Amino acid sequence: MNDTRTLLRSYDQAEIEDLRRLERAAHRRYLSLKEYEKFAAAPAINPERFRTGTTKVAEFDGHRAGYIIVQPLDDMLYIASLMVDDGMSGKGIGQRLLEWAEAYASASGASGTCLATFRVPRWNAPWYRKLGYTEMPAARIGPNLQVILDRHATFLDMKTRVAMWKPTGAKLE
Numbered sequence: 001m002n003d004t005r006t007l008l009r010s011y012d013q014a015e016i017e018d019l020r021r022l023e024r025a026a027h028r029r030y031l032s033l034k035e036y037e038k039f040a041a042a043p044a045i046n047p048e049r050f051r052t053g054t055t056k057v058a059e060f061d062g063h064r065a066g067y068i069i070v071q072p073l074d075d076m077l078y079i080a081s082l083m084v085d086d087g088m089s090g091k092g093i094g095q096r097l098l099e100w101a102e103a104y105a106s107a108s109g110a111s112g113t114c115l116a117t118f119r120v121p122r123w124n125a126p127w128y129r130k131l132g133y134t135e136m137p138a139a140r141i142g143p144n145l146q147v148i149l150d151r152h153a154t155f156l157d158m159k160t161r162v163a164m165w166k167p168t169g170a171k172l173e
Contacts, residue, residue, distance in 0.1 A: 005060055005061050005091075006058055006059070006060050006065070006091075006092065006093055006096045007058070007059045007060075008056050008057070008058055008059075008096065008097070008100055009056065009057055009059065010055070010056065010057070011050060011055040011056070011057045011067065013050075013051075015057070015064070016047045016050050017047075018064060019050065019055075019057070019064075019067050019083075020044035020045060020047065021044070022064065022066070022067065022083055022085050023044045023045055023081070023083045024044050025085055025086045025087075026066075026083045026084060026085060026086050027039055027040050027041075027042060028040050028086050029086060029089075029121070029123060030121070033120070033121060035120075035160075036118070036120075036121060045069075045081055049069055049080060049081065050069060052071060053069040053070055053071035053080050054069070054070050054071065054104070055067060055068070055069045056068050056097060056100055058084075058093045058096060058097055060088055060091060060093055064085070065084060065085050065088040065091070065093050066082070066083055066084035066085060066088065066093045066094060066097055067081070067082075067083055067097070068081065068082045068083075068097040068098070068100065068101055069081040069082075070101050070104065070105075070113075072108070072110065073114065073142065073144045073145055073148075074142025074143065074144050074145055075110060075111045075142065076105065076110050076111055076112050076113060076114045076142070076145075076165065077101060077104060077105035077108065077110045077112070077113045077114070078113075078114055078115065078144075078145065078148075079098075079101055079113055079114070079115040082094060082097055082098065082101075082115075084097075089123065094123075094127070095131060098113075098131060101113050102166065102168070105168055106168045106169065110168060111167060111168055112165050112166050112167040112168045113133075113165065113166050113168075114136060114145060114163065114164065114165040114166075115128070115133075115163070115164055115165075116145075116148060116149060116152060116161055116162070116163050116164075117161070117162060117164060118160055118161060118162075119160055119161065119162045120160065125162050125164065128164050129164075131166075132166050133164040133165065133166045134164065134165065134166070135162055135163070135164060136163040136164055136165040140165065141163055145163065149161075149163060
């Protein structure tokens, strides 16, 4: 994807609260799904998470439109958060952020990218599947990803969740 209207840049610590507001706005999409509407009111990501990973911000036509936070995890690059402003979906911003993460994983020697997401909303697992991600085999889940999944299990129904991955160099079919 070569979208010249989307610029990726490093985040500035002074904009963390703006990025957290963007996340809360992105979560409004969950209001359209009865079983997920509680996530529309969920608190935003802890500000410390921006500092513990690598964060890229997407600007679309000069406006902050999304962000991604990644961190090394086991032998992969974990996508801790990928958010696109509610009014900016469908413009390729999320895909551009994801492509950056995949290139970053490849350049750093990671075996691939991985994440945990909901199975159902079209902007979660179905969207990642369209971009070449598959369900991660249980045997491939490393100890640090398992810690994350175990933490998720304390506040989420894990039947609604899936760990996904895309090996470095994997191509879309």
